[in-house]
Amino acid sequence: MLKAQNLTKKYGEQTALDRLNLTINEGEIFALLGQNGAGKTTTINLFLGFVEPTSGTVSINGISVTENASETKKYIAYIPETVMLYPNLTGIENIEFFSSLAGFKYNKEELSKFLSKAGLQDAAHNQRLQGYSKGMRQKVGIAIAIAKNAKVLLLDEPTSGLDPKASNEFSDVLRELSKNGTAILMATHDIFRAKEVAHRIGIMKEGNLMSVIEAKDISANELEQLYLQTV
Numbered sequence: 238m239l240k241a242q243n244l245t246k247k248y249g250e251q252t253a254l255d256r257l258n259l260t261i262n263e264g265e266i267f268a269l270l271g272q273n274g275a276g277k278t279t280t281i282n283l284f285l286g287f288v289e290p291t292s293g294t295v296s297i298n299g300i301s302v303t304e305n306a307s308e309t310k311k312y313i314a315y316i317p318e319t320v321m322l323y324p325n326l327t328g329i330e331n332i333e334f335f336s337s338l339a340g341f342k343y344n345k346e347e348l349s350k351f352l353s354k355a356g357l358q359d360a361a362h363n364q365r366l367q368g369y370s371k372g373m374r375q376k377v378g379i380a381i382a383i384a385k386n387a388k389v390l391l392l393d394e395p396t397s398g399l400d401p402k403a404s405n406e407f408s409d410v411l412r413e414l415s416k417n418g419t420a421i422l423m424a425t426h427d428i429f430r431a432k433e434v435a436h437r438i439g440i441m442k443e444g445n446l447m448s449v450i451e452a453k454d455i456s457a458n459e460l461e462q463l464y465l466q467t468v
């Protein structure tokens with residue numbers, strides 16, 4: 238579970254995030270929409286413990302990120318817009334390396350299974366990442382999250398630049414993870430994808446969470462209208 242209470246981040250005079258109150262439960266997918274500079278990445282960075290709050294609290298599974306980031310990091314997997322992995326290592330070697338950093342030891346067969354679960358075609362498992370497309374690299378990122386048994390997944394514009402099919406497959410994998418209890422926070426500019434994959438959608442403006450909507454209660458068109466009225 239992710240929880241922010243009156244979470245605020247200021248950079249000098251600039252308020253990047255203003256008293257955010259948000260809880261994302263086990264198995265829930267929450268999409269954060271908002272224009273450039275609205276505070277989406279700041280929110281994710283605060284949950285990751287990459288930046289310190291100016292005030293307010295931020296916790297993962299009841300543990301304060303500010304006081305115990307090394308503990309909360311164990312529960313988290315993070316997928317940025319461009320997944321940074323080792324280009325000279327194969328898909329299997331990358332997942333082996335990153336899951337071992339989190340204290341997991343798997344054999345080749347198990348590692349391969351994680352990649353397949355994330356939707357990466359078998360033929361790519363033993364190829365070096367330098368030959369992978371962006372969508373394939375995102376899938377390795379997801380496979381690492383599965384291998385780490387992450388309870389919380391943070392995604393920053395994960396589908397930007399993916400073709401519609403890759404983006405659709407990505408949504409399927411997120412749904413599967415949510416069914417298994419992972420709490421997911423995804424910052425995105427893709428209104429359609431947010432409507433399709435998320436349970437709840439938040440719209441941010443200038444550091445404020447302006448509205449939160451249940452995805453089932455709104456059509457993609459209505460969401461777009463609400464977005465345009467809000468930002």
Ligand SMILES: Nc1ncnc2c1ncn2[C@@H]1O[C@H](COP(=O)(O)OP(=O)(O)OP(=O)(O)O)[C@@H](O)[C@H]1O
Nearest residue numbers: 248251252253271272273274275276277278279280
């Ligand atoms: N390290 C920093 N130093 C100073 N200001 C920052 C820093 N990081 C973010 N900001 C400011 O905080 C505000 C929120 O930025 P943030 O990156 O969270 O927006 P965003 O919603 O993720 O935007 P985008 O859609 O472009 O990724 C912006 O005004 C930005 O300029």
